[in-house]
Amino acid sequence: MTQSSTAAAVIAPPSPPPASEQATLRPTLAGKLVLTAMFWGGTFIAGRVLAQAMPLMSAAFCRFLVAAVLLVLVAKKFEGGLPRLNRSQLATTAFLGFTGIFLYNLCFFGALARIPAGRTALFVSLNPIMTALAASLVFHERLGLRRWAGIAVAMLGAMVVITRGDFAGTLHDFHQSFGAGEMLMSLAVLSWAAYTLGSRKAMETLSPIAATTYATLWGLAFLSLGAAGEIVSVPWASFGWKIWLSILYLGAIGTVVGFIWYYQGIRAVGPSRTAIFTNLVPAFGVLLGALLLGESILASMLIGGALSAIGVSLTNRK
Template identity: 65%
Template sequence: MTRPPELPQHARTVATKQPKLTSVMALKLVLTAVFWGGSFIAGKIIAASLPLMAAAFGRFFVASILLVGVAYHSEGGLPRLNRKQILTTAALGLSGIFLYNLFFFGALARIPAGRTALFIALNPVVTALAARLVLGDHLNARQWLGIGVAMLGSVIVIVKGDFAGAWHDLSQAFGIGEMLICLAVLSWVAYTLISRTALSLSPIAATTYASLWGLLFMAIGAADDILSLDWIGLDWQVWVSLFYIGALGTVAAFIWYYQGIKAVGPARTAVFTNLVPISAVLLSAVLLDEPILISMLIGGALSLIGVSLTNRR
């Protein structure tokens, strides 16, 4: 058997910078967006019965128990961390779990969900820019186009095709709610970029330690609510929602998102978050009998095209 010719140095460099997104990894990232979309529905049920910080604590309490179990079942336990890994996982828990939930729920308490979603739609673009500036990641013109198309599709779904009304809404005063949701976006971008520096840990180990750190920060911040709540007396729907958002919206989704960052980098992974509002709308239509508009179908198709452009070799 003859040895295949080596690629030129430039081609080898490009191949190194642009790793292949496998169909399995793509499916995991799509399901991650679906699980996060379903978390909006579960979150509404939980938020109606629990204070915001206590709700976030309940989510990651369930997630942390499951993650520790997964770590011991699949990897024989959690590795002992060195000083750098302790600081890195603490930063992951602080940014992507504690601060993100604090800012996100704080914004939802002050501004409409649609206005919040418009800011969240900027997440992939901000992540791509930050990855370029901080990590030196390279994206070609087609991939930047894909990010833009995916974001456009996401915005079409969020505003239901009414750009004039959305622009009028966004042109109003920039208040505390808007500031909080911008901080939420920056917190998630920080989590995504910090994840790159924690790649010496497995996705399960990194996600578990980050969740445990986030749980600790939430326990400190919401101690009074946690101790005063009648957890046993909660409705079964709240417990089902907590299990869903903890097991699928956190354990599976965070591990797969982290695997995506490890496989193809933060910018190409973050573009899949454009599918979150689309999945939330579709699940609301199926579970809550909400109408499906033509703008949702158009926006969903554009987002899928954008994701494909960004990750196509």
């Protein structure tokens, strides 16, 4: 993200997000959202490295400690610092910090400690569907027959992934395909849908940088409570470059760049149309997991991922 493009995107006073059916998605913003999906696909690889090296609270705390420092510097450089928040803004950003930072990452690292990065990433295919359903309930966005059909197709794809294509075996032994890791990642999906909808409220009065920074600071505060008893027992001196690079990647690229661009999308075209780009995250996650971690790619992943992509496209097509 260049200095000029960032400044142009955030200096203008924030305004309420336009209706998703009326706003135009500019090619530049679409490119940013595709890159965001790629960056977030990479977080599953870096997260897998950290989840196997340190307690999950400590891993999440390190990620957002790096992000918080960088975001405060970015806010000072491009916006002259952080604005003072009123009570409503404090409540909204605290909600974002709890759902999208604290709760999501608690489940995210917990899942990565139990199941492969590629399989974990495929659960992200549920994000746009949960967001569209929640937006229908909260913001009364109408879902016609085509969108309900898309939801059904995407849910079928998700079930193919979760059960590894063995529906009968799953019914016989549910825990065979849906264990603790899958349960944690399902909770992560729900928390991210809540975070996405809350971001729309925050974007009515805050810029993407301000909203991201305050959400991160709140999330860091929540994480510090859980990490306080773990930090001292972490073997910091024995960590190699892969672990330190993973922390830096998660904090700088996966959080600072990714979250700001995601907020820009929500402000420009609304939560449902922005969330559709997270459907690209599983593809990047599976590909990077195979290339960097040597994880296998199952046929059920490909079939289920394709069904989810079709379903999400139907659900969110303008």
